[in-house]
Amino acid sequence: MSDTLTPERVELGKFFTVSAARFKDGHSVVEMFSGAIDAEWHRLMETAGYAAFSTTHAGTVFGHGANCGTGPVAWVSAYEEMYGRLPAIWFTREDGTLDEDGLTHYHETGIVFGEWNCNPTGGDGDDAAPAPRKHATT
Secondary structure: OOOOOOHHHHHHHHHHHHHHHHHHOOOOOOOOOOHHHHHHHHHHHOOOOHHHHHHHHHOOOOEEEEEEEEEEOOOHHHHHHHHOOOOHHHHEOOOOOEOHHHHHHHHHHOOOEEEEEEEEEOOOOOOOOOOOOOOOOO
């Protein structure tokens, strides 16, 4: 796997940054609702560069834990404060098709109503939220 910064990988990095901030603020779950970005997460976890990628964006190495649910995605406003509106890649399924209804609903209401089956974890096989580490930035 190359280190190419695809839209999915760029957004995964942002998701990790938002997740670390949410965990630091005491939230226990950060829902991964995008099939396309989750698929990139799975691919990246199989590479030697995953630990560095995760640490760069989250300050820790995130695990990938099962957590199924449906409803409003709680972290969207935190993302918007950091990066602006969610791009369409967040509404793209693993097979590359766009959830046009979900994207339209988000554009009209500012609310993401999604379905998810995973979230970041501490990386050691448990489902506890990790404690982000501080890391130097250049």
